[in-house]
Amino acid sequence: MSETFQTFVRGVYPDQDLQFLEKLRKRYDGLPRGTVFFHQKLELGQVQTYARAWNPYDPLYNSERYGKRSFWGSMLAYPFYTLHQPLYPRIPRTFGDKHYFGNSGGEVEYFQPIHPGDTISAIKEEQSFIDVTSEGRPELRVFDLSGACLQYNQHGDLVCKYHTTGKNAFMRYRTGMPQPVPSPFSVNAEWAAAAPPTHVTTPEEWALIQELWPAEEIRGGNTRYWEDVQVGDRIPPVCTGPISELDMFQLHGDDILRQPPLRQRMGEDVQMQDHYGMWQPTFYPCFAGHPDSGVRACFYSWTARNFAIRAVTNYMSDMGEIRRIRWRAQQLYPMLYDPDAGREILELLPETRGRICQRLGQVGDTCICRGAVVEKNLAGTERQVRLAVWVETLDHVILQALDVTICLPSRGQNRYPSQPDKEESA
DSSP states (O other), rough: OTTTTTHHHHTTTOHHHHHHHHHOOOOOOOTTTTTTTEEEEOOOHHHHHHHHHOOTTTTTGTTTHHHHTTSSOOOOOOOOTTSSSSSSOOOGGGGGSEEEEEEEEEEEEESOOOTTTTTTEEEEEEEEEEEOSSSSTTTTTEEEEEEEEEOOOOSSHHHHHHHHEEEEEEEEEETTOOOOOOOTTTHHHHHHHHHHOOOOOOHHHHHHHHHHHHHHOTTTSSSGGGOOTTOOEEEEEEEEOOOOHHHHHHHHHHHHHSSSOOOHTTTTSEEEEOTTEEEEEETTHHHHTTTTTTTTOOOOOOOHHHHHHHHHHHHHOOOOOOEEEEEEEOOGGGGGGGTTTTHHHTSTTTTTTTTTOOOOOBBTEEEEEEEEEEEEEEEEEEEEEEEEEEEEEETEEEEEEEEEEEEEEOOOSSOOOOOOOOHHHO
């Protein structure tokens, strides 16, 4: 490969590249710490739409009436609703002839629940990119990306801290080498070639799916107390799928609906060309797959994460709180493959020890979310439980790993002022 492509040394650049990166760094450093990334009032209907896409079964995140009668006094926003992807810098694709990008994972720490009607302001904490080009693959210039923000509500209360990481990588043809006609996202063909065949659900698998669906347990007003939890306890599994293109649009389609018309996007670094000659946004593979190779649409790096967190909210009951979530996924592009993706989380459980997140999901997959209690402890006045959660397909391929800390009430705490109606809890 080095005969075709230039080779790079970490931290060493020709003058033109050095000027390019310094200009880019100043662009991000020019946004001082404390800059407002976004300011958003959470409308009830939008909060409900998000919850109905990811968890339509739990009334605490869907029913205003149920929420008002709960311990919290209102419906809650489903986890991740205010987390906008990504926070880290993006290096323009013009830096190289071939451009790879991907999200590596993230972490969020919640300090209090978020309610419909809240106004959330996201404040910059840091944004950075670091050259991590390796000697083992010198033809690939790789940057680790990082971004973090603090989110406050209208009262000035800190509600969460959010951090994401990603990668940008580039390759350049050597001077004088014949080059193919440039296509901004021709690297998608490499992903397509490595993608597994679409899973076809068998009658036996359908029988398993239909057993798992009714087995999902939503604790709701049936409070889970810290004293009743033991290390090693398994959380009830959650089954989502098989996932279709329509499911992907329901889950993520709001990203497309918020996009400006194509004529306003053509100057942005967010386009790829399909086999009809039409220019599409970079997340096009998440809805249409790779049209030239017949590959089904793929998941975002956080699609399976959102499926998994439903198992957590089900388990912790209405009075539980999520305190911290850390998640990992595999990279989409083979050139960025991470041999340790999610390993540190999966090592926490005997049944996943020695394994990693193997790939991103795709249309046709059925996602089964499982997990177990790995720790319980007292943290000041809080009674915390740590869960290791993973998402796997019917073929036992791991798509996502999560390390989640929740807070549960003690039996000495007061319960609800009034119990919700049974039919609303169902």
